[in-house]
Amino acid sequence: MTGTATRHLYLARHGEASPDGSGLTEAGRRQATLLGRRLRGVPLAAVHHGPLPRAEQTARLIGAQLEDVPLHVSDAAGDYVPHLPDRGELPPESADLHLRFLAGATDEDRRNGPVLARRALDLFTGPVEGEQDRHELVVTHNFLVAWFVRDALHAPKWRWLGLNHGNAALTVIRYAPGRPASLLVSNDMRHLPAELRWTGFAPEPHV
Secondary structure: OOOOOOEEEEEEEOOOOOOOOOOOOOHHHHHHHHHHHHHHHOOOOOOEEEEHHHHHHHHHHHOOOOOOEEEEEOOHHHOOOOOOOOOOHOOOOOHHHHHHHHHOOHHHHHHHHHHHHHHHHHHHHHOOOOOOOOOEEEOOOHHEEEEEEEHHOOOOHHHHOOOOOOOOEEEEEEEEOOOOOEEEEEEOOOOOHHHOOOOOOOOOOOO
């Protein structure tokens, strides 16, 4: 996308979800609220979120901590597989691991995921038109945060695999005119107390 002003894209994975996916746990609600408090000083123009309950509830809890920032639901910010690589795209030493992980992908995933992933990049990345910089938050899911990070680093399409983000962790990418994208913040959880970090992942990397 060609633009004349800088876009700052803030990305957050939803808070911890209940086992049945119907919404957030108490920990997830705390995570979302604390992230909202951290973002109070950011001049956000909009909060975009995926349609699933865990993303929508996270966005609403964040929005409750902000002043007059509109919330917009977007299928492009949803939970989907952005790219399903062929074996030839993958490093030989990890190809079997990744292909096993993706084996459950449906025909619908294969058909719709790449379309939504392309739309997400069109909607949310690149500089913006006008003279004023724009700050936007996308509340989404682990796969899509990884997809944006991969794209910002010009990494191969398969490299969204293995990039894991904590619940309510914050990633920030800057898109300035005439410059490559800059990954300013990645998977930052300093707004969360230790017991709320890395929820949903293995217990080892509490940092």
